[in-house]
Amino acid sequence: MQSQQKFRIETRTWLEQNCPESMRTSMVQEEVVWGGRNAEFANSDSEIWLQRMAEKGWTCPTWPAQYGGGGLDKDQTIVLGEELARINARPALTSFGISMLGPVLLEYGNHQQKQEHIPKIVRGEIRWCQGYSEPGSGSDLASLSTKAELQGDNYLINGSKVWTSYADKADWIFCLVRTDFDVPKHSGISFILFDMASEGISTKPIQLISGSSPFCETFFDDVKAPAGNLVGRLNEGWTIAKRLLQHERTMISGFGLSAGQSDNGGTTSTISSLEGTAMHYRGDSKKLSDPVLRDQIARFKIDADAFAHTSRRSVEESKHGHGPNATSSMLKNYGCELNKRRYELMLQATGSQGLGWEGEGFNDEELQLTREWLRSKANSIEGGTSEVQLNIIAKRVLGLPDILSLAQK
Amino acid sequence: MALVLSEDQQLLKDSAKNFCEQNAPVSVLRGLRDSKDEQGYDQAVWSQMIDLGWAGMAIPEAYGGFDFGYGGLGVVLEETGKTLVSSPLISTVLVGATAIVQLGSETQKQDLLPKIVAGELLTAIALDEHASHHPSKIATTATRIDGGYSLNGSKTFVLDGHIANMLIVVARTSGEADSEQGISLFLVDANAKGLNVARTIMVDSRNSSNIQFNNVAVAEDALLGELDQGFNGLDLVLDVARIGIAAEMLGSMQAVFESILEFLKQREQFGVLIGSFQGLQHRAAEMYSEIELCKSAVRAALSGLDDPETTQTEVAELASMAKAKLSEVFFLVSNEGIQMHGGIGMTDEFDIGFFIKRARVAQQFLGDASFHRDRYATLNGF
Numbered sequence: 001m002q003s004q005q006k007f008r009i010e011t012r013t014w015l016e017q018n019c020p021e022s023m024r025t026s027m028v029q030e031e032v033v034w035g036g037r038n039a040e041f042a043n044s045d046s047e048i049w050l051q052r053m054a055e056k057g058w059t060c061p062t063w064p065a066q067y068g069g070g071g072l073d074k075d076q077t078i079v080l081g082e083e084l085a086r087i088n089a090r091p092a093l094t095s096f097g098i099s100m101l102g103p104v105l106l107e108y109g110n111h112q113q114k115q116e117h118i119p120k121i122v123r124g125e126i127r128w129c130q131g132y133s134e135p136g137s138g139s140d141l142a143s144l145s146t147k148a149e150l151q152g153d154n155y156l157i158n159g160s161k162v163w164t165s166y167a168d169k170a171d172w173i174f175c176l177v178r179t180d181f182d183v184p185k186h187s188g189i190s191f192i193l194f195d196m197a198s199e200g201i202s203t204k205p206i207q208l209i210s211g212s213s214p215f216c217e218t219f220f221d222d223v224k225a226p227a228g229n230l231v232g233r234l235n236e237g238w239t240i241a242k243r244l245l246q247h248e249r250t251m252i253s254g255f256g257l258s259a260g261q262s263d264n265g266g267t268t269s270t271i272s273s274l275e276g277t278a279m280h281y282r283g284d285s286k287k288l289s290d291p292v293l294r295d296q297i298a299r300f301k302i303d304a305d306a307f308a309h310t311s312r313r314s315v316e317e318s319k320h321g322h323g324p325n326a327t328s329s330m331l332k333n334y335g336c337e338l339n340k341r342r343y344e345l346m347l348q349a350t351g352s353q354g355l356g357w358e359g360e361g362f363n364d365e366e367l368q369l370t371r372e373w374l375r376s377k378a379n380s381i382e383g384g385t386s387e388v389q390l391n392i393i394a395k396r397v398l399g400l401p402d403i404l405s406l407a408q409k
Numbered sequence: 410m411a412l413v414l415s416e417d418q419q420l421l422k423d424s425a426k427n428f429c430e431q432n433a434p435v436s437v438l439r440g441l442r443d444s445k446d447e448q449g450y451d452q453a454v455w456s457q458m459i460d461l462g463w464a465g466m467a468i469p470e471a472y473g474g475f476d477f478g479y480g481g482l483g484v485v486l487e488e489t490g491k492t493l494v495s496s497p498l499i500s501t502v503l504v505g506a507t508a509i510v511q512l513g514s515e516t517q518k519q520d521l522l523p524k525i526v527a528g529e530l531l532t533a534i535a536l537d538e539h540a541s542h543h544p545s546k547i548a549t550t551a552t553r554i555d556g557g558y559s560l561n562g563s564k565t566f567v568l569d570g571h572i573a574n575m576l577i578v579v580a581r582t583s584g585e586a587d588s589e590q591g592i593s594l595f596l597v598d599a600n601a602k603g604l605n606v607a608r609t610i611m612v613d614s615r616n617s618s619n620i621q622f623n624n625v626a627v628a629e630d631a632l633l634g635e636l637d638q639g640f641n642g643l644d645l646v647l648d649v650a651r652i653g654i655a656a657e658m659l660g661s662m663q664a665v666f667e668s669i670l671e672f673l674k675q676r677e678q679f680g681v682l683i684g685s686f687q688g689l690q691h692r693a694a695e696m697y698s699e700i701e702l703c704k705s706a707v708r709a710a711l712s713g714l715d716d717p718e719t720t721q722t723e724v725a726e727l728a729s730m731a732k733a734k735l736s737e738v739f740f741l742v743s744n745e746g747i748q749m750h751g752g753i754g755m756t757d758e759f760d761i762g763f764f765i766k767r768a769r770v771a772q773q774f775l776g777d778a779s780f781h782r783d784r785y786a787t788l789n790g791f
Contacts, residue, residue, distance in 0.1 A: 275789065275790070275791035278791070287787075287791065288791045294791065295779065295782055295783070295786075297786070298733075298783070298785050298786040298789075299782055301785070301789065302729075302730045302733050302782065303734070305730050306702040306703070306705055306709075306734050307705075309412060309702075309705035309706060309708070309709040310701055310704075312705075313412035313413065313704075313705045313708065316411075327701075330694075330698045330701060333694075334698050387691070389694075390690065390691040390694040390695065391687070391691075393694035393697055393698070394691070397694075397697060398690075398693055398697060399674070400670075400674065400684040400685065400690050400693065401674070401681075401684050402685070403681075403685040403687065
């Protein structure tokens with residue numbers, strides 16, 4: 001307890017001295033730092049903040065110091081999180097390397113792979129994208145058909161991926177490929193890493209119902225990846241793929257959590273809270289005049305509260321266990337559904353002013369809301385649909401018999 | 410705020426679980442119902458609960474209690490909820506003792522709390538006057554008379570009213586009929602003259618009653634808490650009770666869900682286990698998620714109660730969150746409990762019916778989901 005207190009004081013002091021003032025304000029979308037070879041820093045303080053945090057390894061606080069991580073234990077990580085939250089510090093770095101690849105590379109990668117990739121993730125030098133879904137393989141991800149054939153020292157990769165977020169901006173990709181077509185689908189998949197600057201890769205952005213998006217189609221035409229870039233064993237990539245999905249779901253479930261937190265007041269302006277928005281557009285001062293909407297907002301906020309407590313409980317419980325597990329499916333599913341509910345209520349709260357598409361007559365926040373509302377519809381599709389999450393809960397948590405495995409035989 | 414149980418709480422929970430399964434399964438409640446038991450609870454079971462120290466769980470050591478906090482009482486309530494134990498635990502330990510600890514004078518505490526711990530005193534709170542919960546809408550009056558007060562009015566939905574030795578009566582000493590100002594609490598001997606207690610038989614087979622006060626005279630020192638300013642303290646006591654009830658509901662809904670899962674894994678139709686049907690799997694997975702949220706809501710609320718830094722407004726928010734959420738989910742799970750068991754779920758022989766009956770009473774008790782959503786909105790300034 002005493003050492004924890006000491007760590008808190010040290011951390012607080014360090015943050016006071018090293019976190020630039022402008023990094024102690026709520027994040028704006030344009031200033032999110034993704035890192036990478038072509039990293040952009042819309043705010044120059046972001047670069048300083050990233051450098052300082054990366055030097056301490058605190059962009060990845062729990063990762064081993066050996067590979068540049070912070071080497072903190074769970075309690076220290078919680079303290080660091082609390083201290084960062086206390087000064088409303090922005091995340092120094094956001095990346096799929098941190099939230100998805102890093103944890104599985106630490107678990108399944110060999111020493112050389114860790115040494116090559118982990119420090120660059122910590123420092124935000126390489127930006128990663130995820131090669132998972134394919135045009136013919138969505139919920140049935142394991143049916144994927146992008147092919148990798150060993151030719152000399154390289155794998156030759158052919159096929160295409162879809163929903164590859166930021167493929168047009170990423171430096172490297174972690175990719176699921178089929179390395180054996182003659183075995184049951186789960187047993188012929190491998191997990192491989194390669195440079196997006198390699199010859200034979202092209203990307204094409206996807207327009208969504210909400211407008212432009214980070215999603216891309218990605219095409220591989222005789223792309224060469226060194227054989228040493230295969231993570232884990234040949235044809236055993238599905239285990240790694242699933243593990244990574246658990247990390248992805250934990251990340252996505254945070255959408256719902258942050259929705260809950262911003263509604264708990266604090267740093268956000270009144271107008272961005274649901275009840276504040278609803279009252280603002282109705283000209284109400286003391287009590288929201290629409291009783292039905294008021295009840296729905298109260299219900300949402302209660303669920304968001306209970307969900308936030310559940311996420312915290314899951315962190316506390318993982319102190320005794322190990323990392324995310326099947327409950328990540330529950331958190332992902334609930335968090336996403338909550339976030340969708342939040343945007344529907346936000347739209348209701350804003351009335352016709354929440355329905356503008358572009359141009360005059362609407363302020364920026366209103367126009368952003370329309371797009372975000374539409375974008376939120378993907379929450380329950382990406383990272384495994386809500387229906388897939390419910391299947392996983394039924395099978396892995398509740399132990400109900402699996403009719404799908406019967407269908408696959 | 411601790412959201413996982415401490416080692417001590419886990420041990421207590423395990424022993425409570427064991428006790429309830431062994432000594433107070435649902436069949437005990439069934440027996441009380443079928444025999445139209447006068448007391449409405451099993452004296453032997455209650456005596457054992459006293460021996461286990463459950464009556465003194467959240468009472469400070471200075472008054473003979475065990476100072477185990479509401480976190481401790483909460484896990485006991487959760488376990489009693491699993492087997493629908495009917496006992497004075499809620500009326501006397503959760504509500505009565507809390508009211509005396511929170512509002513009582515030193516003399517009242519010294520006098521009454523040790524008796525609760527020893528099982529010598531049963532209390533009941535006489536609060537509601539209408540079919541829906543509205544704690545400030547009090548028309549029962551307490552008027553000054555020589556040497557004390559005279560109580561007049563009527564109360565309904567009084568849990569354990571007919572077995573209590575002492576009633577905690579919420580009465581109006583001044584102010585308008587719906588005002589929070591002018592409410593006072595009184596300790597009234599159950600044998601007082603002018604008191605008429607009529608037991609009502611409720612769907613959940615637990616004790617309830619209607620009570621009439623006709624010029625019931627009480628002494629000056631019957632006042633519990635401050636004159637005219639009783640509402641604030643009452644509200645805190647009710648919030649503690651709401652959180653405790655939420656803990657009990659958590660146990661009950663888990664028992665229903667376990668029964669559903671068991672059934673899904675053994676009932677065959679169309680040549681397969683019905684648990685392999687996606688239509689049922691998804692409903693089960695959604696219930697599981699909701700119950701997980703309930704668990705967190707209850708743990709957060711209980712640990713909020715035990716944390717001396719929690720303000721009364723925070724307690725109120727936690728209580729309304731927990732009671733609203735748990736009421737909604739218990740509604741869902743108890744309905745699914747019938748539906749997913751199919752025909753057998755409708756039979757009286759099967760226990761699941763006891764749970765849906767208890768669910769509706771527990772939902773209603775001290776404010777249903779819409780009452781608490783309204784209150785939560787008000788507390789949050791909208």
